[in-house]
Amino acid sequence: MATQLERTRPLSPHLQIWKWGPHMLVSILHRATGDGMALVGTCLFVWWLAALAAGAEAYAVFVDTFTYAGGGLNALGYIFGIGMSWAFFQHMASGIRHLVLDTGAGFELKTNRTFALLTMVFSVLATVAFWAYLLAGK
Template identity: 50%
Template sequence: MAQQAGTRNRPLSPHLQIWRWGPGMLSSILHRATGIGASVGILVLAWWLGALVAGPAAYARFADLADSPIGILVLIGISYSVIAHAVTGIRHFVLDTGAGYELQQNKLWANISTALGVILTAVFWAALLLR
């Protein structure tokens, strides 16, 4: 196919090479990733419930694993996923109404929602560990 005068060979759709990373993009990607993490959390919840029903020995095995350093790390990751997904979900809901697309406002709320996921997870675990 012949190229017309004055045109360049450009991609037909945007590619990652031309996008600059920003708070909105980070928030959106984290929303997707935490959705996957929250889905993993549902499997762990089902495992916990199954161990609870299966009897004391099965529950003790689950509790031992959950109380190990790796188990606690997984539980922190799951709780972060659920909390951060909820916070960024609220941000996406507001965007779906048509509000918050102004550049400065979008950056502000993307930064707030990203930080709030971390802060609320830390508060949740501090409350669990300090009780």
């Protein structure tokens, strides 16, 4: 049976109570991009190693999955490449944000919101610049 003390305890704050903000999104994106890069990167690396070990035909299937015969990327290659590079830049920017927060700076609401928004803007701009540089070289 619940005592009077247990019934009067306040509820822990939850997502219905907190007002959503960019800092929450960036925190979730930091975890998701880290896990995503680890999972996708590991799967691609294992597939690449298995294709190398299986021989030239299996390796050709791996390479053809991500490239055209002419040497350019196909749609799957662009999806993985752009997705992984965006995840990298988002995770890196969020990590730098967390490093700044670890020094004790940036906890003011306006500053925290600005830093969170800047990580998302940076990740998109860095991904666009990275792929513009890669594609300009062709």
